[in-house]
Amino acid sequence: MYPLKFGPIYKEKIWGGRALEEKFSKQLPKGSIGESWELAAHENGTSIISNGNLAGMSLMEAIKQEGEKILGTEAKEDYYKKFPLLIKILDANDKLSVQVHPDDEYAFEHENGELGKTEMWYVIDAQEDAKLVYGVKPEVDKEEFVSSIKEGRLEENLIEVNVEAGDVIYIPTGMVHTTHKGILIAEIQQNSDTTYRVYDWNRMGKDGKPRELHIEAALDVIKFGTKPEEKVVGLEIKEEGYVRTILVACPYFTTETLDIAEKYSSDTNHERFYVLMGLEGKAKLSYEGGEMELKAGETLLLPATLGEYELVGECKLIKSYIRDLAEFKAELKELGYSQEEIKQIKGL
Template identity: 90%
Template sequence: MYPLKFEPIYKEKIWGGRALEEKFSKQLPKGTIGESWEIAAHENGTSVISNGKLAGKSLMVAIREEREKILGAEAKEDYYEKFPLLIKILDANDKLSVQVHPDDEYAFEHENGELGKTEMWYVIDAQEDAKLVYGVKPEVDKDEFAASIKEGRLEENLIEINVEAGDVLYMPSGTVHAIEEGILIAEIQQNSDTTYRVYDWNRMGQDGKPRDLHIESALDVIEFGAQAEEKVVGLEIKEDGYTRTILVACPYFTTETLEISEKYSADTNNERFYVLMGLEGKAKLSYEGGELELKAGETLLLPAALGEYELVGECKLIKSYIRDLAELKKELEELGYSQEEIKQIKGL
């Protein structure tokens, strides 16, 4: 097996722009491109492999042919029917709607078996004084929230925060959120495309009509009274040649950043697949069968059967994977990290 590259799937959005072209030299189609689906296996967009012997095959076809070679010995059987992750880059040239996503149980029942949508954002770039909506004020209940929508004063009940490049936010299902203008984001999420809009800034859609809202469904799934989420700090682990920061560890994915100053070596061990997304700089990735370059704005899937690999260069990337959380916590405890340090990892 070898590292898999994919053709990006570009999505035109009313709030999109051309930042992916400017920042990463991506070859965009015409229009306002809001999303680049880097790795996807969803009915609304399926990635096609662009390199090696599997070139031209969709991700799910390759998985069904190669089985554990791609997904690994620890993969759940469900993953062979639906790949568990959806990896995106978002360009918010304008505000996204104020929205919320359901959990697995609600989505399965109300959205034809769809998964829920817990996600994580890494802010790649942000204009000065950039803001986003990150939750509902804890004192606001369902009745007040619904009334504020009807009375046109919803914004007073939302938590708005400033963000800058390098910020990380964890977005469990049920969290009200909105990316505002001038922000470029890497998004790691469950494989779902279900969004319930509650407010769209009184904006018209591309057809000149107000976009659909999903207020009733949103009210069903919003986690009212939840403590306000904070930006992710993560647990920093310094090693020779690189710094690893574990950001989020939840049942759906674990994410970490790797800041490589010289080199980073690891082994997939036939256990699980890994996703690498370049954020800054570039590195040469070497493995038993060859080597390739990973640049900022590129995303790779490392199959479980890849084995030992090494990244050499100066770069920063996001590494995403799925693993048993109890094992991760035990591993960190054995390395000597305190409970307070481990609590800096969101979702664990």
């Protein structure tokens, strides 16, 4: 096995732009491109492998052929039917709709067996004074929320936060959120494309009509009366040649950033697959049998049987994977990290 590259899947959005072209020199089609699906195995977009002897296969076709070699010994049986992650880059050139996502139980029942959508946003770039909406004010109940939608004053019930490059937001299901304009985001999420729009700024779609809202479903899943999460700080681990910051560890994914000054070495150990997304700079990735370059804006899947690998260069990337949280927490405690330090990791 070898690191798998994929052709991106571009999605035109009313709120999209051309930042992916400017930031990462991506070859975009015409139009306002709001999303680049970097790694996907969903009915609304499926990644095709672009390198090596599996080139031309979809991700799920490769998994069907190679199975555990890609997914690993720790993979759940469900992963062979539906790949668990969807990795994107979002270009919010304008405001996204005010939205919320359901959990697994609700989505399975109401969205034809779809997964829920817990996600994490890493702010790659942001204009000055960029803002996100991140939650409903805790004192706002469902009745007031509905009234504020009808009366056109929803914004006063939403929590706004300023963001800049490097900020990380953890968005569990039931959390109302959106972005204002001028933000480029790496999104790590469950493999779901279910979004319930609450409000869309009174704008029209490409057909000249207001875009569909899903207020009733949204009200079913919004978790009113809960205090929104703070921005993710993460647990920073400094090693010779790199800094590793564990950001989120939830049942659906674990994410960390790697700031590599010289080199970083690791091993897939046949247990699980890993996804690497380049954020800044570039590095040479070496593994048994070959080497390749990983640049900013590129995403790779490291199959479970890849084995030992090394990244050499000056770069920053996101590393995503799935693992048992109880084992992970126990490992961190054994390494000497306190409960307070571990709490810096969201979702754990």
